[in-house]
Amino acid sequence: MIAEALEKYGLKQLDPRMIEQLEAYLDLLIFWNSRQNLTAVRDRAGIIERHIVESIACAQQLTHVQTLLDFGSGAGFPGIPIxxxxxxxxxxxxxxxxxxxxxxxxxVRTLQLTATVHGGRVETLPESLTFDCVTMRAVDKTLEALPLAWGRVGRPGILAVFSTESSADRLRTALPDADWSDLKTPGQLPGGILLAGAK
Incomplete structure (x- = not known):
């Protein structure tokens, strides 16, 4: 199902090992989601269509990125698929x-990833710590969080924000210091667009 969804949206296919990891992630997410609310989308096809596809689209557009902060990661989108x-x-x-x-x-343990989990607010990370890319997706009070996320973007670096068409202008206006553009994906993402603010 994952490979079919990637093909549907014109994304590059992943190698079989990566597909296996994403399947294991889906299994774990669905199991945990039955006990606590990690995501409102609960069916396998819906999670792939909305969450996995958008996350992989972001991953495939990132260039010159060695470090990445997933701000308000929630259930792990887009950080874990990236x-x-x-x-x-x-x-x-x-x-x-x-x-x-x-x-x-x-x-992270089950998928044997090298990712690090910071169980706390971003403000509690060391003040000097910045990243080549900071991602934001479905973060509560996004407009208020933008300056905090922007402060963690290194120079040069980008802030990658998942948005709808209707909210894009408000995001750009809220952070005028960023050089905003759309991260070009092969096709329209299921949930909207992916904005990139460069520093």
């Missing part, structure tokens, strides 16, 4: 909610 598809990137998953952070640690 860690799977781009193992050369050092991924940090930041999640302040303890139950979700516990799930992320279990996912």
């Amino acid at each position: 860690a799977v598809a781009r193992p050369e990137i050092e991924v940090t998953l930041a999640e302040s909610q303890n139950k979700k952070a516990t799930f992320l640690r279990e996912a």
Whole structure:
């Protein structure tokens, strides 16, 4: 199903090992989601269509990125699929909610990823720590969180934000210091667009 969804949206196929890791991640997510609310999308096809496809689309557009912070990682999107598809990137998953952070640690362990889980607010990371890329997807109070995320973007670096067409202008206006553009994906993402703010 994952390979079919990637083909549907014109994305490059992943190698079989990566597909296996994403399948294991899906199994774990569905199991945990039956006990605590990690994502509102609960069916396998829906998670692939909305979450996996968008995350892989982001992973395949990132260039010159060695370190990445997934700001408010939640259930691990897009950070965990990026860690799977781009193992050369050092991924940090930041999640302040303890139950979700516990799930992320279990996912990292089960999938044998090199990603790091920061179980706390991004503000509690060392002040000097910045990243080549910071991702934001479905973060609560996104407009308020933008400056915090931007402060973690190194120079040069990018802030990659998942957005709808209707919200894109508000995001650009909220962070005028960023050089905004769309990360070009082969086709329209299921949930909207992927904005890139360069520093």
